[in-house]
Amino acid sequence: MTKKRLPSLPLRSLAVVATLLLSIVGLATPAYAAQQPYGTTIVSAGEWLSAVGGGVDVYSNGSAGYVSGDYSAPAVGMKWQCVELPQRLYQAKGWHGGIFAGVSGAYQIYDAAPNLGMERWANGSISSVVPGDMIVHGTGVGYGYGHVSVVDNVDGSTIEAVEQNASYSGRASYTLSGGSLSRAGVGDIRGVVHDPDNPATVGSGSPGGRNVGLYAVPRGPQLVAGQQLHSDEYLVSDNGHSVLKMQPDGNLVLYGPGFQVKWKTSTEGNPGSYLGVQGDGNVVLYRPDGTPLWATNTSDITRFVVQSDGNLVGYDNGGNAEWASDTVDSPDYSHSGHRLVTGQQLHAGSYLRSQDRRYYVLMQADGNLVVYSPGYRVLWASNTDGQGSRNTFLGVQSDGNVVVYRENHGPALWATNPRGITRFVIQDDGNLVGYDSSDNATWATGTDGMI
Known part of the structure; x- marks a missing residue:
């Protein structure tokens, strides 16, 4: 040619x-x-x-x-x-x-x-x-x-x-x-x-953001002795506020609400590094060749936990904190499963969590109903913030309407409007969906695949 x-x-x-x-x-x-x-x-x-x-x-x-x-x-x-x-x-x-x-x-x-x-x-x-x-x-x-x-x-x-x-x-x-x-x-x-404006996720499924690199299913809130956290894997607190991510560049970073950096090992420039909770009670970050980059320098840690209060803590067998990042700043909200059915309510300060632990629906005390991804990145909101109180709640009514009320049967702040909804579910794909009794999706946030 x-x-x-x-x-x-x-x-x-x-x-x-x-x-x-x-x-x-x-x-x-x-x-x-x-x-x-x-x-x-x-x-x-x-x-x-x-x-x-x-x-x-x-x-x-x-x-x-x-x-x-x-x-x-x-x-x-x-x-x-x-x-x-x-x-x-x-x-x-x-x-x-x-x-x-x-x-x-x-x-x-x-x-x-x-x-x-x-x-x-x-x-x-x-x-x-x-x-x-x-x-x-x-x-x-x-x-x-x-x-x-x-x-x-x-x-x-x-x-x-x-x-x-x-x-x-x-x-x-x-x-x-x-x-x-x-x-x-x-x-x-x-x-x-x-390009950060490209909304695709890994695979050929629905679009969603990629800019934080959270692709794998999270490992839960903790590592225990003998477990490791590898490149692009992450731990997430039970309430979704905090994320501990083993980044591809070798930096171990704790992110808080809004995916803001709260703590890090500053070990970037070492791709492929991994974190391990060792049998000797030390928590160590290693290069792929086995060279240690960072450690807690402890001898009795058996659990390394990302807590709902925003703190990263290493505990011994007796439940004593032996090391901590000292980053407490998040409220400890109450978990209420992954769905609501007719007659059930989600009260202010409570949240639903998808079964794969990646997505959260929080009924906030300010009146806003919000769908979050790990690190509390907002995916969808009812935009009713500033209208709530401690008594605000979300309810799935017998008439098929899903409604946010300021207080018991007071003025409605937000509603799906009657859609025959009998189940209100936060799915593993990130979509918050209302299903009728025939299992038809009659309302959704459209956040499937987003993160």
């Missing part, structure tokens, strides 16, 4: 030419380039990226590499180069305003990510990949321009992607193992780039 070259441009302003150069005009034409006729739709918008409502059309670049006089997709870049695809997708989704500034080759997307307001994970320290993320290859492919593909679906360790100017089908398959992505026959993978 011939080397990529720029087309002969028609007479246009220098500004337009400069814009095209910034929009990745000469990107990857790898040796595995697609051979379908130029401009052929090889993957339609509705055939991929179902996690966020579909993608955009994926086109063949043909075998010539360009067609003279037909080189520019409006405000996006050269047809149909590899980088034109994510630029067009991100613009269509509202994740980014079109052209990736400061990029003149696909490999530079990884370098430019921070300036573009995006996050990046180097190959070898990738904790997770979600639909819509960009997989960036280095200069070892694409005649030195590199290459970029866009993740379509995540199924365990298999990462399915789509791409332009690279494969006959417009599709590619990667494997994620031990923090590293690989692809048969195609190497030099620099890493993954994620």
Whole structure:
């Protein structure tokens, strides 16, 4: 195959030419380039990226590499180069305003990510990949321009992607193992780039945020002797206020309400590190090679607990606190299961918690009914704050209405309006749903998949 070259441009302003150069005009034409006729739709918008409502059309670049006089997709870049695809997708989704500034080759997307307001994970320290993320290859492919593909679906360790100017089908398959992505026959993978405005979660399910990296089901509120907390795993207090997260960068961080940092080991820069509660009573943070980075320096801790009051505490067998982060600041609310049924109420200071311990519905004393994710990140609210009292409660009425009252049968602050609801459930997917007696969902917050 011939080397990529720029087309002969028609007479246009220098500004337009400069814009095209910034929009990745000469990107990857790898040796595995697609051979379908130029401009052929090889993957339609509705055939991929179902996690966020579909993608955009994926086109063949043909075998010539360009067609003279037909080189520019409006405000996006050269047809149909590899980088034109994510630029067009991100613009269509509202994740980014079109052209990736400061990029003149696909490999530079990884370098430019921070300036573009995006996050990046180097190959070898990738904790997770979600639909819509960009997989960036280095200069070892694409005649030195590199290459970029866009993740379509995540199924365990298999990462399915789509791409332009690279494969006959417009599709590619990667494997994620031990923090590293690989692809048969195609190497030099620099890493993954994620835009925080992309709402996808791991897998092909419903959309939701990714910016805090809480992907695994939490381990509960504590570790006991012999247990470990590995990269991207976390503990969460029973009331959801506080989260202890073993971050991929090696930092162990305690987050409080609003996911604000309350305490940390300051051990970032050590990817793959893990925390262990040892049989000798010491709690130690280790590098992957076994080098200790941080420890409680104790000899009798058997439980390491994230408490509902916001404190991280190490206890011995007798229940004595042997070490603490001294970060008490959260109220200890009362847990009331994961659902309400007809006749039941959720009173101020009480909460429902999903069975997987990730989502919470709190009836606040200020009158606000709020759906939270771990670390009390607000997902949905009734917006009735400032109208409540200590006697505020949520009730599932016999008429099928779910209502927030300031006090017993006083003025209603909020209601679903009669929907025949007999069960009001906070689900493991983060959705708060009202079901009727026939198990039909008649009302929901629409927060499924969010975190």
